[in-house]
Amino acid sequence: MNEKDRIINDLVIANRILANENVVDAYGHISIRNPENPNTFFLARSLAPELVTADDIVELDLDGNPVNEESRSLYLERFIHAAILKARPEVLSTVHAHAEDILPYGIANGTPLRPVIHSGSFIGSNVPVWDIADKFGDTNLLVSNMDQADDLAKTLADNNVALMRGHGFASAAKSLIEAVRMAVYLPRNARALSAALQLGGDVKSLSQGEIDARNRGYKPYSPETWRAWEYWATKCGCNHMLVKGDDDSK
Numbered sequence: 021m022n023e024k025d026r027i028i029n030d031l032v033i034a035n036r037i038l039a040n041e042n043v044v045d046a047y048g049h050i051s052i053r054n055p056e057n058p059n060t061f062f063l064a065r066s067l068a069p070e071l072v073t074a075d076d077i078v079e080l081d082l083d084g085n086p087v088n089e090e091s092r093s094l095y096l097e098r099f100i101h102a103a104i105l106k107a108r109p110e111v112l113s114t115v116h117a118h119a120e121d122i123l124p125y126g127i128a129n130g131t132p133l134r135p136v137i138h139s140g141s142f143i144g145s146n147v148p149v150w151d152i153a154d155k156f157g158d159t160n161l162l163v164s165n166m167d168q169a170d171d172l173a174k175t176l177a178d179n180n181v182a183l184m185r186g187h188g189f190a191s192a193a194k195s196l197i198e199a200v201r202m203a204v205y206l207p208r209n210a211r212a213l214s215a216a217l218q219l220g221g222d223v224k225s226l227s228q229g230e231i232d233a234r235n236r237g238y239k240p241y242s243p244e245t246w247r248a249w250e251y252w253a254t255k256c257g258c259n260h261m262l263v264k265g266d267d268d269s270k
């Protein structure tokens with residue numbers, strides 16, 4: 021299997037994992053930069069992630085336009101991926117989803133989403149909130165052009181996750197496995213934080229040192245990381261599709 025086919029195979033697995041882990045439903049998507057051309061990326065056509073196969077993957081440029089002629093419908097919000105991958109050359113994979121547990125933190129002023137459990141460390145210490153109304157007024161809340169997506173990417177800046185007010189989140193990661201892992205643990209961290217806030221009193225977040233310690237020396241194909249990928253892929257019926265890469269080809 022060549023590198024491009026392997027990336028597309030892994031992107032299909034990632035779609036199925038995010039559906040099975042309830043990060044996405046009919047909506048939400050994950051992308052991966054083309055390893056052979058940093059100016060394009062792969063994303064499914066407009067389809068529920070649960071149903072995505074390799075034939076559904078489309079190559080897009082960093083303005084969100086399909087590289088090859090494409091008659092099938094594309095995700096309206098594909099610009100989110102284009103803008104983040106354009107603004108962040110080190111980022112290889114991005115996710116946009118509407119996971120319910122994170123939504124309160126995009127609408128409750130003054131209660132930031134922050135990492136409070138060890139697996140939440142991947143979201144980073146700062147999770148900015150982007151409000152589409154700040155610059156674009158009354159819209160249907162969907163990021164449907166590059167202007168809006170560029171503005172979202174600007175708010176994301178060099179953070180791993182940005183919340184989108186009344187909508188969902190956008191995240192950026194240095195590998196596909198990291199993007200999936202963060203998308204799976206982001207709602208779990210939000211649930212733990214919400215439960216702790218309901219108990220009342222002060223909530224202790226992870227320290228910057230703890231966040232740094234968790235993220236130091238990360239390798240996508242280390243035994244610890246592969247264990248999670250293998251587990252999630254098997255749970256969603258994709259164990260027959262598993263192909264182990266090496267750490268030079270994330």
Ligand code: MN
Nearest residue numbers: 097118187188
């Ligand atoms: Mn959306």
